[in-house]
Amino acid sequence: MTMTTHDEDTTRALQGLEDGRSSVRLRAALAIGTAPDPRFVDKLVERCAIEPEFSVREMLTWALTRHAPSLTLPGLLGELRSERAQARSQALHTLSKIGDRQAWPAITRELLSDADDEVARSAWRAAVVLVPEEERAALAEVLATQLGRGGRETQLSLSRALIALGEVILPILAAASVRGAPGARRHAIATERLRHDPDAGFGFAIEEAKRVVALGTPSQEGQ
Template sequence: MTTTEQDAQQPERGLRALPELADGRASVRLRAAMAIGSAPDPRYVEKLVERCAIEPDFSVREMLTWALIRHSASATVPRLVDELRSERPQARSQALHTLSKIGERQAWPAITRELLSDSDDEVARTAWRAAVALVPEGEESHLAGVLATQLGRGERETRLSLSRALIALGEAASATLRKAMTDLDPRVRHHAIATERLLRDPDAGFDFAIEEAKRIAALQDSPVGGA
């Protein structure tokens, strides 16, 4: 078979693979997503996005994202933006993840304050990463201000994700962090102090920075420290 004949059969292989995205075996779904991504066609975008919303296996979800990235942004970005309004947290999270990988700044307006403060921690964490990836030049300080409203939120992994997002904004986050370092809520204050420390010294380590932040805050709150 010639190269031209093989190329002509690529779209058909992709079409044949579409039903396999619903197979009960993760290995089959993984191969199907790979086959579809290897033969990109706008007809596949809808099924790929739909599968992202319900796919239980992390490796398969990553392959679905890869398959979507293989398609043109003009075909994928509008559909992914629509998915951000889904009632399914995984649909929102996976759409945000894929948009961040595509990197098209036209998706920036869709990264709303509501998504950045989504009640689902995984959606919010993915929104923070996507926002940092897509933020236009000059909007970094505003984004830092919105992200700072989430300081102190959740458990370690959530707080670490937020710190990484703020640190990725660099000096644009400094003023916001300094303000948050005097917040009345101790969780916010500790998180802000730790993040500011990591911004200055990335090698400090998150857990060490949090413990140091608690010591600093305790000294500030003590009669001697406050004198």
């Protein structure tokens, strides 16, 4: 009887993930995370790719983190090759929360420069979490190719990722701030200023960077 009850609970939770009401889906994901079961993993990964509500997606990710990485990584890594942008983005987000560095080789240059801004931003965040120490400089070089990309939020995400890599970014930012397209130069200068003075805010850093590039003045601190 206990087994029957357990099976019924499992069926109910899995059905709840597909309910038309977001509140029901949220409760189902919470229940699954509270009582992890390998039978839930595939459905959680599948649902991440199509779930329209942000709060539910976050709960799905949390539920996945409650399961062993040996169970979740295969499905999540498979999603990185999906044609659906949300599948790639949410899988990357979940991998960053799991934090298992076995996933690092799957964070490819293609994902780091994905045409979809949300996928790229998720890839940047995941990469910073998963990158081995000895590959930080190489990652910074790849991330620097994205300088100047997108709107304010996308640029802030990239700046934060670069800053999180530490001092390996300094020569890369210095080089980027004096060559390349004006947008990339402004972004590089703004990133360095944000690193130097986080309290100043990204908007202020960008405006200062625009002035520096427009005047053609050196970007070194102290000038």
